[in-house]
Amino acid sequence: MRASQRFKFISLSITWAWFGIFVLAPIVLIGITSILTQNEISIVSTPLTIQSFYDTLTGGYAPIFLYSLLIAATTTLLCLLIGYPFAFIITRASNRFRPLMLMLLMIPFWVSSLIRAYAMVIMLKAQGLINIALIYLGIIYKPLHLLYTDFAVMSGLLYNLLPFMVLPLYANLAKLDHTLIEAAQDLGATRWQTFKGVILPHSIPGIISGVILVFLPAMTLFYIPEFLGGAKTLLIGNLIQHEFLVIGNWPKGAAASVILMLITLLLLIPYWKSQPKPTRAKS
Amino acid sequence: MIKRLFSLLLIVLSTNAFAQKSQINIYCWGNYIPKEILRKFEAETGIHVNLSEYDSNSVLYIKLKTVPKSYYDVIFPSSSYVTRMKNEHLIRKLDHSKLPNIKNINNALLQHSVDPMMDYSIPYFWGTTGIIVNDKYHNPKNITSWQALWLPKYKNQLLILDDMQEVFSMAFSVLGYPLNDTDPDHIKQAYELLRKLLPNIKLFRTDAAQEAFIGEDATIGMGWNGDMFRSMRHNPHIKFIFPKNPLTFWIDCTAIPINSPNPEGAYKFVNFLMRPDIAAEIAIREGYSSPNSAAIKLMPKTMRESKTLNPPESVINRMVIQKDLGKARLIYGKYWERLKLGL
DSSP states (O other): OHHHHHHHHHHHHHHHHHHIIIIIHHHHHHHHHHTSEEETTTEEESSOOSHHHHHHHHTTOHHHHHHHHHHHHHHHHHHHHHHHHHHHHHHHSOTTTHHHHHHHHHGGGGSOHHHHHHHHHHHHSTTSHHHHHHHHTTSOSSOOOOTTSHHHHHHHHHHHHHHHHHHHHHHHHHTSOHHHHHHHHHTTOOHHHHIIIIIHHHHHHHHHHHHHHHHHHHHHOTHHHHHHSTTOSOOHHHHHHIIIIIIOOHHHHHHHHHHHHHHHHHHHHHHHHHSOOOOOOOO | OHHHHHHHHHHHHHHHHHHHHTEEEEEEETTOSOHHHHHHHHHHHOOEEEEEEESSHHHHHHHHHHOTTOOOSEEOOBHHHHHHHHHTTOBOOOOGGGOGGGGGBOHHHHTTSSSTTOSSOEEEEEEEEEEEEETTTSOGGGOOSGGGGGOGGGTTTEEEOSOHHHHHHHHHHHHTSOTTOOOHHHHHHHHHHHHHHGGGEEEEOSTTHHHHHHTTSOOEEEEEHHHHHHHHTTOTTEEEEOOSSOEEEEEEEEBOBTTOSOHHHHHHHHHHHTSHHHHHHHHHHHOOBOSBHHHHTTSOHHHHTOTTTSOOHHHHTTEEEOOOOTTHHHHHHHHHHHHHTTO
16 A cells, blocks of 8 residues: 555656646746846846737737638648548457557657658659659649648648547547447438437547647647748747747747637637536545 | 765766767757768867757857857857857857968958958858749849849749848848848838738748759749759759849858857867868868868869859959848848738
């Protein structure tokens, strides 16, 4: 008993220490930076002010926030449309193939997403794999302009984020009791009715987790528009990076980060509401 | 047990202290110094070299600024940032007695420098910004000035450097203002002119501009002469044009940060880079114009006679060195952001 309690204490402390140092402290630092004043010599200094928030909110950045939300929403919708049948097929695969399919889905995660963005460049560029293949097959004569377009940005986001939609959906759909589907079919439900009445309601928590995991990163993966979109179609993430690294206005970059975090929290509210209230198991 | 741990700790600490003595940390532009040169330096001096890379002066500057006890021994800032770093005491005054090879550096070029006596910085490479075209797609003869980039026929085709100062200098050049202009009204006019260029811009890029031109994802745009000399080796259709307008040029320098942990090693390295055979090898591998007159003599004819690397007198006469923008940087930044975000 004592040993297990000590183990519990140690593992929990490590978790909290990790959380405190790598999650909480940076957020607090960003919060503090956002209310400081920009300074030429020391980067930031007192007096404390909310000027940066005022500048960010009134600086005409609304189009970027709206554009980011639009891009993120489109990416999420496409991920859901592709990811849902994807996850469903994996759950229906035979025991022999299921681990293999999951493994194939996970392998790209072993490589940094930055490197995967570069891989997309190799695919899409004028003398890239897609154009070479199409020309070789005689389908086109002149290379298509795929790279540095909105299409490239969208496919980059889709490629990077699809697994984040598939995995929670898979975890959810795998738990689905197949006797329920059989029961629905026995009772004369059509395929669509079975899906709408049985499968879909059961997978709502999976859909919500997937949407959150895809929607939020889609607004901030700043290197995707930079590498694949030619640094023209910009997201909120690019605005933050620009303020910090190009202009050197840290308070404003921090203020934009805080605003993004607040938007995120707002979007998480429906998720919390949808979760059943946690109840402590009696021992 | 404790004893054993203690001795282990001692060993770790002592090797660390030993390592600090005989290593230097280089912070350089990406792909700007050949690894072979670093290995050669290590073989000759026994000093181990660690290399980190950055892709813009502002990243280098912020790194030095936010980590005052930075552990870099040699950095490669551009001329415009040398002044800024000197003024903010980020780099140290150089002791020329430790740099005997300094005699090899070309004096003619230094007249234009922001640091003509090489008190704080030593030229490493220099270059200028001009127009790049691929002659398979466009006739280079029709493009003689920056103004050509605004022609409607180049819609969604241009590669523009993702570099605030370069892009504003180009606009000033078209407007007839000084290339390092700091007048807020002129900056605004430049921004308005650049907004008209936006529909023609396909991408903003600096570090991968070569790739885009070689792979013909971009067939017209702006670029650095050294970058393009290197690209021509891979794609002979690439042509570099010196526009008829005034041109900016820059000198990328070596400098030693004020807090360098191993200044002696840093001096040895900077001096090594100026040795004629080494400077020549670097220039041949990287393809940029070298400021080292002794090294130029050792280069192959193709490099010594290349118009791209050695602009003719008429071009040199209209070149202006890139300077520190001072406080105007904030105004530039404001408009650059609006431009990039399409506002």
